[in-house]
Amino acid sequence: MDLYEYQGKELFKRFGIPVSAGRLATTPEEARTAAEEIGGQVVVKAQVLTGGRGKAGGIKLADSPEEAGQHAEAILGLDINGHVVRKLWIEQASDIAHEYYLSVTFDRGEKKALFMLTKEGGIDIEEVAANRPEALARLHVDPLEGFQPYQARRLIYGAGIDDPSEQKQILAIIEKLYAAFVGADSMLCEINPLIVTPEGEVKALDSKFTVDDNALYKHPDIAEMRDLEAYPPEERAAREKDVTYVKLDGEVGILGNGAGLVMSTLDVIALAGGRPANFCDLGGGGDAQGVTDALEIISADPQVRSILFNIFAGITRCDEVARGILAALDKTNIEHPIVVRFDGTNAEEGRQILLDAGRDNIHVASTMLEAAKRAVELAA
Ligand code: GDP
Ligand code: MN
Numbered sequence: 001m002d003l004y005e006y007q008g009k010e011l012f013k014r015f016g017i018p019v020s021a022g023r024l025a026t027t028p029e030e031a032r033t034a035a036e037e038i039g040g041q042v043v044v045k046a047q048v049l050t051g052g053r054g055k056a057g058g059i060k061l062a063d064s065p066e067e068a069g070q071h072a073e074a075i076l077g078l079d080i081n082g083h084v085v086r087k088l089w090i091e092q093a094s095d096i097a098h099e100y101y102l103s104v105t106f107d108r109g110e111k112k113a114l115f116m117l118t119k120e121g122g123i124d125i126e127e128v129a130a131n132r133p134e135a136l137a138r139l140h141v142d143p144l145e146g147f148q149p150y151q152a153r154r155l156i157y158g159a160g161i162d163d164p165s166e167q168k169q170i171l172a173i174i175e176k177l178y179a180a181f182v183g184a185d186s187m188l189c190e191i192n193p194l195i196v197t198p199e200g201e202v203k204a205l206d207s208k209f210t211v212d213d214n215a216l217y218k219h220p221d222i223a224e225m226r227d228l229e230a231y232p233p234e235e236r237a238a239r240e241k242d243v244t245y246v247k248l249d250g251e252v253g254i255l256g257n258g259a260g261l262v263m264s265t266l267d268v269i270a271l272a273g274g275r276p277a278n279f280c281d282l283g284g285g286g287d288a289q290g291v292t293d294a295l296e297i298i299s300a301d302p303q304v305r306s307i308l309f310n311i312f313a314g315i316t317r318c319d320e321v322a323r324g325i326l327a328a329l330d331k332t333n334i335e336h337p338i339v340v341r342f343d344g345t346n347a348e349e350g351r352q353i354l355l356d357a358g359r360d361n362i363h364v365a366s367t368m369l370e371a372a373k374r375a376v377e378l379a380a
Contacts, residue, residue, distance in 0.1 A: 001211050004047045006089040007225045008189075008207030015180040017173055017191075018203040022091035031072030034090035035065040041093035044071040048083035049230060051208065056080045061093055086229065094205060099193035100161075101125055102174065103208075104141075104181045106188075112140040113181065115151075115174065117159040121193040135159075147178040169202040170194070184222060185215030234278070234300050241293040243280055250275020251379040253298035253307040253336070255291075257282040257316050265310045268368050274376030277303045282316065291324025292331060299334045305379035308371055309340040311350075318342040318350025326357050337378040339363045341371035 003011070009019045023034035024047075035042045046058030053059050058080050062068035068090060078085045101121030107114035118136045120128045128136055137158030141147050152174040156167050173194070181189045190208035197203070216223040228236045238245030248266075252274050256262035262281050269276050278301050280294040298307055311321050321342070328334065338361055342350045351364050363378070365371035 001213055001216065001222075001226055002049045003207075003209040003211065003222075003225055004049065004087070004089075004227070005045065005207050006047055006087075008209030009204065011180055011184055011209060011222070012176075012191075012204055012207055015183065016176045017180065018201070019207075020092045020094055020203065020205070022089050025072060025088045025090050026076075026086065028069040028072040028076070031088055031090055032065045032069035035062060035068035038090060038092050042068055043091050043093045044068055044075060045089040045091060046075050046078060046080060046085040047087040047089050048080050048085055050081040050083050053080055058085060083230075094195060094203070095198050096193070096195045096205075097198045097200075098196040099205075100159075100170075100196070101128070101190075101192045102170070102177065102194045103188065103190035103192070104177055104186075105190075107140060110140055112142055113178070115139045115141065115155055115178075117155050117161075117170075117174075119159055119161060125192060141178065147175065149175065163200070165200050166196055166202055173202065173204075184209075184219060185212045186210060187212050234297050237300065238280070238297050241297070243290070243294050243297055244283065245278065245280050245294075245297055247278045247301065248276045249303070250277050251303060251305040252375050253277050253301060253304040254279040254310070255282065255294050255298060255307065256280075256310040257312065261310060261312050265308065265368070265372070268372040269308070269376060272369070272372040272376040274372070274379060277301055277305075282311075282321075287320060288324035288327050291321055292328035295325065295328040295334060296332055299332070299336055304336060306375045307336050307338045308375040309338060310368060310371060311340075311342050311344070313342065313344035313347065313350075316344075317346045318344065319346040319353055320350075322350040322353040325354065325362070326359075329359065329361075335361060337361050337363060337375075339365055339371050339375040339378065341365045341368055 012019050025031040025034050042062050044060050046053050060071040062071050072088055075085055099122030101118045104113055104115045116138050118128055120135050137155050139155045152171045156170055177189050188210040191204040193205050195205045211222055252269050254265050254276050256265050262279050266276050280298055354362050354364055365374050
């Protein structure tokens, strides 16, 4: 889960990393009030789950509350890389002497956390890595040894930071960033820019913070930060109902049980000359409620023209799934053609239940390929 800048900064603050004071605003009026409360010059920052906001006009300095309101007016509703701005972070403006870059992420190849630090921050780090790799200090932290202060010193010297006061402050920030990275089960903690003010104070001016979805159960406070409004409506419904749902670009909605089966169903649809519109994975479940939820979510996607149910039942029982399909059709007004392929536990019973129901939008197929061909035909 990606966090907004202001949420990442909230976590930075909890772990003792210095950030500027700020307030959240969703209207120009709130932005004005926030600027008034903060006092002095402020920066109005678009809160979107993408980078490059500065270049896109999503970050503006304001000398007065009125100006903050005007910038808010201009930035709210702006489309930044496909993300529409609905929230602003109004922050006390900082004077900047230097912009550095600091991050910690996973190096999956090395199976270790990887720190990167450079004095050439502010801009795209990819550019620095590509054009001036010697300016980018990199350092791995072994998860079993944990973080050691000498590592931070090595990183700081490697990046060529030679001012003793900066060294001291950045050392503390590196240590805290590692604590945040581990403590929040993060996949990425990035500070770009990490600034030095003219007075020599070092602080995080931006934050990019990604938390491992699979660890969110350990962090209910972070899980709550998820902004459901940032997702398309079907994805929001899927999250609320705990259904695994992925949006794709074609016409056939797919429901399967188990990631492997779902992936091969996508391939078979392609083989049959069609394109998947989306897919849901029922996992090991497949009770009537789960089937109803998934079917509602799949059919809510306006691109869906037909639906393919591909069930290979082990723990799941096909008769249960069949009853789920019928229950869903009773409860909703789904009229899409639904092609069903059952195999495994109680497949025969499941097929019989569907045939007995005599619904003309349900088509029973006996093999995966036949089912895929039928679903593609029906989507045409
Ligand atoms: P990003 O473009 O999405 O990475 O957003 P950032 O938060 O990194 O801001 C982009 C740039 O805006 C920074 O690199 C700064 O140069 C500038 N900026 C942001 N906040 C301030 C501030 O408080 N004062 C000044 N002078 N510039 C700022
Ligand atoms: Mn940035």
